[in-house]
Each structure stands twice: as C-alpha cells, then as structure tokens.
Amino acid sequence: xxxxxxxxxxxxxxxxxxxxxxxxxxxxxxxxxxxxxxxxxxxxxxxxxxxxxxxxxxxxxxxxxxxxxxxxxxxxxxxxxxxxxxxxxxxxxxxxxxxxxxxxxxxxxxxxxx
Ligand code: AMP
Ligand code: ZN
Numbered sequence: 001x002x003x004x005x006x007x008x009x010x011x012x013x014x015x016x017x018x019x020x021x022x023x024x025x026x027x028x029x030x031x032x033x034x035x036x037x038x039x040x041x042x043x044x045x046x047x048x049x050x051x052x053x054x055x056x057x058x059x060x061x062x063x064x065x066x067x068x069x070x071x072x073x074x075x076x077x078x079x080x081x082x083x084x085x086x087x088x089x090x091x092x093x094x095x096x097x098x099x100x101x102x103x104x105x106x107x108x109x110x111x112x113x114x
Contacts, residue, residue: 001047002047002098005047005097005098006096006098007043007047007096007098007100008047008098010027010029010043011027011043011045017029017030017032018030020040020073021040021042021069021072021073023065023066023069024045024065025044025045025046025058025062025065025066026042026043026044026045026065026066026069027042027043027045028040028041028042028043028069028070028073028103029041029043031102035102035104036083036104036105036106036107036109037105037106037107038077038078038082038103038104038105038106039102039103039104039105040070040073040077040102040103041100041101041102041103042066042067042069042070042073042100042101042103043098043099043100044058044062044066044098044099044100046058046062047098048098048099049097049098049099050088050089050094050097050099051086051088051099052088053099054099066101067084067101070084070101070103071084073103074103074105077103077105077106078105078106081105081108081109082103082104082105083102083103083104083105083109084101084102084103084104085101085102085104085113086099086100086101086102087102
C-alpha cells in the first residue's frame with residue numbers, strides 16, 4: 001500500500017467511495033466524475049502505477065480476474081454494450097497513478113475516442 005495513493009487509500013477503506021464490486025484481487029467503485037450514465041472503475045488491490053507494471057507484477061489469473069469483473073459489470077450495466085478503457089501515461093490521459101480499468105456504459109460510444 002502506498003499512503004500517498006488515493007486508490008490505495010480507497011482500497012484500504014481510508015477514503016470513502018461507492019463500492020459496487022469486490023474480489024480477492026480488485027474492487028470496483030463508481031467514478032466521482034462520470035463520463036457516461038454508468039462509469040465504474042475496477043481497481044486492483046495491489047499498487048501498480050500503470051498497466052505495464054500491473055501485467056509485469058501480477059499473475060495472469062489476477063489480471064484476468066480484474067478484466068472478468070470489468071466485463072461482468074459492463075454487461076450488467078448495459079447488455080447492449082459498454083466500453084472498457086485503461087489509460088496509461090501522460091499521452092494516454094492517465095491522471096491517477098494506480099492502475100484502473102474504466103467501465104463506461106449507458107450511452108452509445110463513439111469511435112475514434114478523444
Ligand atoms: P485516469 O485519468 O484514467 O487516471 O482516471 C482516473 C479516474 O479516477 C477519473 O475518471 C477520476 O474521475 C477518478 N477519480 C479520481 N479520484 C477519485 C475518487 N476519490 N473517487 C472516485 N473516482 C475518482
Ligand atoms: Zn495505489
């Protein structure tokens with residue numbers, strides 16, 4: 001756990017969040033600045049700054065389980081479709097340096113993304 005990391009503090013229960021899913025390896029919360037009618041973040045419990053660090057450190061089953069949670073939450077939010085996004089780095093639009101999977105649903109998504 002990284003005391004300076006907002007998502008580590010949410011995982012530890014030190015900062016409040018609306019939790020919508022939990023597993024051994026990850027939690028899911030509602031994004032506080034939603035970009036779609038349903039905007040959920042799947043946050044691995046382990047602190048890894050980026051997707052690259054996460055897949056380098058975690059077992060494949062652990063990574064798979066986080067994406068399983070994302071797909072289940074996306075389908076539950078809208079069986080007609082949803083979008084999963086991971087931003088990495090400055091040019092990827094990452095603002096919180098603890099890996100997380102965005103699950104956006106509840107409106108038609110556009111392509112290419114911004
Ligand atoms: P990213 O830009 O991909 O790093 O995404 C970070 C996301 O975390 C943004 O969509 C923020 O709205 C969201 N976020 C940041 N702090 C919190 C928080 N305390 N609770 C819920 N969502 C948060
Ligand atoms: Zn963290």
